[in-house]
Amino acid sequence: MTMETSMTGPAVRLTGVQKRFGDQAVLHGIDLDVAPNEFVSLLGPSGCGKTTLLRIIAGFEQVSAGRVEVAGVDVTGMPPHKRPTNLVFQRGALFPHMTVAENIGYSLKLRGWPKGRIAARVEELLALVRLEGLGGRGSTQLSGGQIQRAALARALAPQPTVLLLDEPLSALDLKLRQHMQLELRALQRQLAATFIYVTHDQTEALVMSDRIAIMDAGRLVQVGTPREIYTRPASVFASDFIGETNLVPGTVMEVHDGLVTLTAGRVTRLRGRADSPIAVGAAATLSVRPEAIRLTRSDASMDTVPPVDGCRGQVRQVVYLGSRVRVEVVTEDGITTWTDLREDEADGLSADDWVSLHWNPEAASIWAGETIRTEA
Amino acid sequence: MVGVGRRSVGAGHDTTRGPGTSARSVWAARLFIAVVLVYLFAPVVVTVLFSFTTSRRLSLPIEGLTLDWYREAFADPLFTSALTNSLVLAAVTAVVSVVLGVTFSFGLARLGRRARGPLLTASLLPAAVPALVMGIALAVFFTALGRPPGLPNAAIGHILVALPFVILTLNARLETFDFSVTEAARDLGASPLRTFRDITLPIIRPSVIGAALLAMALSIDEFVVTWFTVGNQQTLPVLIWGLLRRGIDPTVNALATVVLVALVCLVVLSNLLSRRRR
Numbered sequence: 001m002t003m004e005t006s007m008t009g010p011a012v013r014l015t016g017v018q019k020r021f022g023d024q025a026v027l028h029g030i031d032l033d034v035a036p037n038e039f040v041s042l043l044g045p046s047g048c049g050k051t052t053l054l055r056i057i058a059g060f061e062q063v064s065a066g067r068v069e070v071a072g073v074d075v076t077g078m079p080p081h082k083r084p085t086n087l088v089f090q091r092g093a094l095f096p097h098m099t100v101a102e103n104i105g106y107s108l109k110l111r112g113w114p115k116g117r118i119a120a121r122v123e124e125l126l127a128l129v130r131l132e133g134l135g136g137r138g139s140t141q142l143s144g145g146q147i148q149r150a151a152l153a154r155a156l157a158p159q160p161t162v163l164l165l166d167e168p169l170s171a172l173d174l175k176l177r178q179h180m181q182l183e184l185r186a187l188q189r190q191l192a193a194t195f196i197y198v199t200h201d202q203t204e205a206l207v208m209s210d211r212i213a214i215m216d217a218g219r220l221v222q223v224g225t226p227r228e229i230y231t232r233p234a235s236v237f238a239s240d241f242i243g244e245t246n247l248v249p250g251t252v253m254e255v256h257d258g259l260v261t262l263t264a265g266r267v268t269r270l271r272g273r274a275d276s277p278i279a280v281g282a283a284a285t286l287s288v289r290p291e292a293i294r295l296t297r298s299d300a301s302m303d304t305v306p307p308v309d310g311c312r313g314q315v316r317q318v319v320y321l322g323s324r325v326r327v328e329v330v331t332e333d334g335i336t337t338w339t340d341l342r343e344d345e346a347d348g349l350s351a352d353d354w355v356s357l358h359w360n361p362e363a364a365s366i367w368a369g370e371t372i373r374t375e376a
Numbered sequence: 377m378v379g380v381g382r383r384s385v386g387a388g389h390d391t392t393r394g395p396g397t398s399a400r401s402v403w404a405a406r407l408f409i410a411v412v413l414v415y416l417f418a419p420v421v422v423t424v425l426f427s428f429t430t431s432r433r434l435s436l437p438i439e440g441l442t443l444d445w446y447r448e449a450f451a452d453p454l455f456t457s458a459l460t461n462s463l464v465l466a467a468v469t470a471v472v473s474v475v476l477g478v479t480f481s482f483g484l485a486r487l488g489r490r491a492r493g494p495l496l497t498a499s500l501l502p503a504a505v506p507a508l509v510m511g512i513a514l515a516v517f518f519t520a521l522g523r524p525p526g527l528p529n530a531a532i533g534h535i536l537v538a539l540p541f542v543i544l545t546l547n548a549r550l551e552t553f554d555f556s557v558t559e560a561a562r563d564l565g566a567s568p569l570r571t572f573r574d575i576t577l578p579i580i581r582p583s584v585i586g587a588a589l590l591a592m593a594l595s596i597d598e599f600v601v602t603w604f605t606v607g608n609q610q611t612l613p614v615l616i617w618g619l620l621r622r623g624i625d626p627t628v629n630a631l632a633t634v635v636l637v638a639l640v641c642l643v644v645l646s647n648l649l650s651r652r653r654r
Contacts, residue, residue: 060559080562087563093556097578106574107564158565 017066044215101135265333272364427629477542511604525607586649
């Protein structure tokens with residue numbers, strides 16, 4: 001049942017992949033290696049080119065320039081039916097005139113397997129995706145979750161070198177989606193298969209992936225483990241797209257060993273780490289996660305010296321989120337920030353209270369430039 | 377706004393009496409509908425009725441019932457050749473117009489929305505050309521090409537008449553066709569041809585058969601274009617027209633009834649198949 005991957009090179013290698021539709025460039029030179037048995041998510045907002053990239057790997061779109069290799073074989077000009085990849089479509093795309101079992105067995109029938117062997121393999125796959133006993137159902141008699149399970153089984157049937165998944169869970173409701181995410185991840189580990197998963201849902205990418213490739217406007221913005229991407233986002237876009245963050249524009253005042261001090265407004269001094277070189281006096285943006293900020297009450301009035309790391313401000317509102325409490329603080333310089341606290345930490349905190357905000361500079365990232373992209 | 381206004385008027389004072397509020401207007405409406413339906417069907421019913429009467433004169437009351445006119449009509453060697461020609465034309469029209477229609481509609485479906493609309497309209501336009509004009513145009517066209525009139529010319533004319541309706545039927549089906557299933561088949565290892573055979577055709581088959589039956593119905597019924605193109609050959613409508621020139625004869629009624637039954641069956645079946653969705 002496991003997919004034997006004895007190859008040593010990458011399962012998929014994209015080299016300088018470009019795609020244009022007419023005069024519109026959709027992909028600007030993508031380089032990406034996906035290792036065997038790896039679960040890689042292509043994550044980005046709609047229109048960033050992630051689905052086009054997946055369809056290029058599947059063979060439904062041709063590259064304008066560049067090369068696609070699967071298991072060391074150049075498949076760039078190969079039609080989809082000859083590629084060792086299989087795709088799970090967004091809405092399943094089950095054949096409406098076939099039963100679930102016929103859907104799953106279709107690729108094996110094409111390969112000329114005898115009937116008995118197909119039936120056995122179909123049973124095995126039905127059990128794998130937990131659709132036992134539903135093989136005889138028509139594909140229109142399935143629920144949304146069952147459709148995607150059947151589509152998954154159908155795509156896995158011919159044991160593809162790489163399984164491609166195009167937002168297969170996006171049509172499901174939240175509860176089922178969360179459940180299926182964990183199930184997909186477990187399945188991928190069990191089969192030791194290579195998965196490339198397209199999604200616009202950052203939580204989904206964080207939960208399932210070994211590595212996430214963030215895409216924006218036809219470019220790879222950052223490729224890394226979920227942890228790397230969350231804690232050390234490579235750009236303002238990445239930090240804003242993955243998780244929630246506070247973005248503060250400012251001017252670089254001091255750089256010391258990668259630790260940058262930023263001035264923002266009249267009195268605010270903020271510190272964080274810059275992974276790329278940055279010049280004193282340049283415009284920069286700091287990103288700090290709401291949960292990385294510590295909050296202390298300060299009874300001091302305006303005339304005392306502001307804190308060195310972080311800033312001081314007044315609580316505007318306290319929002320109860322169940323597992324935690326989110327506090328909106330407006331600093332002395334009028335910067336709006338959000339801080340996440342445990343419920344007991346926020347005990348007694350109310351609007352108009354004076355507080356100080358601190359964080360470990362290592363937990364904040366700084367990049368040159370002040371453009372802040374906000375995603376709707 | 378409009379809805380609210382209407383409702384308040386209706387609730388306040390009963391000045392606007394909707395249809396069906398008084399017994400007299402109900403009966404008037406029913407009578408009117410009955411008259412229109414009688415008008416629509418009376419000639420057909422009379423024709424069918426007189427094809428079974430014993431009297432050679434078309435007059436009421438009916439003296440007795442018989443199948444003699446059918447026997448007489450079927451015994452006529454002209455009838456046999458006309459029927460054969462009509463069936464051959466219908467079959468050729470159905471096959472050719474469906475093959476052309478399917479390929480054309482798939483081509484249309486692959487185009488962008490902006491190009492599809494005008495091209496679809498253009499392909500349906502010939503259906504709006506009067507049959508007389510089409511007949512004359514084809515006659516002139518074939519003469520210019522130096523083709524003698526005959527069944528092949530009539531077949532070309534019939535295909536021309538049927539094709540817009542075939543395209544209309546298939547286009548309606550393809551509007552709701554999910555092309556990702558054909559991609560799924562390609563992805564799973566099926567060649568383009570295999571995908572068409574295993575996936576596309578079975579899914580659209582009811583509409584294809586429906587379109588074929590419609591094309592047959594249009595072909596069997598076609599008179600004007602046929603008359604201009606077929607020369608001295610016979611088809612059922614051309615034969616009936618020829619017989620009518622000798623005066624109305626009950627065998628004409630019998631022939632007309634045969635054509636009527638065939639067409640009604642074809643059109644009803646065609647509608648059932650085209651409307652059926654998975």
